[in-house]
Amino acid sequence: LAKTTQPISMDSYEGQEVNITCSHNNIATNDYITWYQQFPSQGPRFIIQGYKTKVTNEVASLFIPADRKSSTLSLPRVSLSDTAVYYCLVGDISNDYKLSFGAGTTVTVRA
Amino acid sequence: DTGVSQNPRHKITKRGQNVTFRCDPISEHNRLYWYRQTLGQGPEFLTYFQNEAQLEKSRLLSDRFSAERPKGSFSTLEIQRTEQGDSAMYLCASSRPRGGEGGLEKLFFGSGTQLSVL
Numbered sequence: 430l431a432k433t434t435q436p437i438s439m440d441s442y443e444g445q446e447v448n449i450t451c452s453h454n455n456i457a458t459n460d461y462i463t464w465y466q467q468f469p470s471q472g473p474r475f476i477i478q479g480y481k482t483k484v485t486n487e488v489a490s491l492f493i494p495a496d497r498k499s500s501t502l503s504l505p506r507v508s509l510s511d512t513a514v515y516y517c518l519v520g521d522i523s524n525d526y527k528l529s530f531g532a533g534t535t536v537t538v539r540a
Numbered sequence: 541d542t543g544v545s546q547n548p549r550h551k552i553t554k555r556g557q558n559v560t561f562r563c564d565p566i567s568e569h570n571r572l573y574w575y576r577q578t579l580g581q582g583p584e585f586l587t588y589f590q591n592e593a594q595l596e597k598s599r600l601l602s603d604r605f606s607a608e609r610p611k612g613s614f615s616t617l618e619i620q621r622t623e624q625g626d627s628a629m630y631l632c633a634s635s636r637p638r639g640g641e642g643g644l645e646k647l648f649f650g651s652g653t654q655l656s657v658l
Contacts, residue, residue: 461644472544472631472649473583480643516582518644525644526573527596530582 431456431519438535447504449534451517454498459521462493462500465530467514473530476515477502504536512538542566544650546632552656553622560618561653565634572615573647574607575631576600583631589615622657629654 434452441447453462461480465473477484479491479500490503504511514533545564553559565572570591575583586605587597591612601607604622609615619626633647 461642463644463646465647470654471651472633473647474649475646478643478646514582520644522642522644526571526588527585527598528644529585530575532580533582 433517435517435534440537441507442539444506447507449502449515452499453519456497460519463518464502465516507538509538544634544648546650546653550654554658557622558620560616563615563632569634569636571635573633574617577629624657627657
């Protein structure tokens with residue numbers, strides 16, 4: 430399982446774009462990158478997943494450079510309700526049943 | 541889709557007592573997972589089932605812990621002779637059979653059972 434490193438915390442203001450970068454230097458060829466969001470007293474919720482280049486959905490965008498050694502989750506125009514912990518996970522389909530969540534990045538959005 | 545349901549939401553028990561938690565996954569999901577989360581940390585994998593078969597157990601799952609998934613539907617996690625170190629949030633997740641789209645399984649989590657061992 431690839432080891433990931435992400436900032437412990439980030440602060441932002443409503444309406445701003447938040448970018449969280451995750452480092453995964455030892456990512457393997459078959460690995461995918463997945464991000465989850467967790468609010469207090471709730472289980473994590475899947476946000477987005479990608480393998481290379483850029484993926485966008487209604488919630489976020491995921492940017493993955495060509496070397497795939499890092500990835501950036503982009504949250505456009507955040508609101509107070511985006512205050513949460515965000516986890517970056519890397520793995521392949523042979524071991525995705527036991528992915529490691531790490532400590533995640535606590536994003537705090539202020540008014 | 542009613543989501544993953546976990547009961548109880550909170551459990552307070554005395555050290556040495558046994559506790560049991562229940563998880564009802566999303567109905568068409570064949571995989572079910574148990575995770576444990578302590579304050580300030582991300583969820584840690586404990587075990588998972590594919591249908592009724594328990595296919596993997598983490599080293600975190602000591603012999604005081606046992607999980608079952610009879611008939612491949614709901615699951616229970618029992619902790620015997622609880623210790624204060626067992627205090628944590630116990631999360632259940634489920635996922636549906638992998639389709640042709642590739643990528644990692646998308647996990648759907650419940651809201652967890654918060655266990656406090658006094």
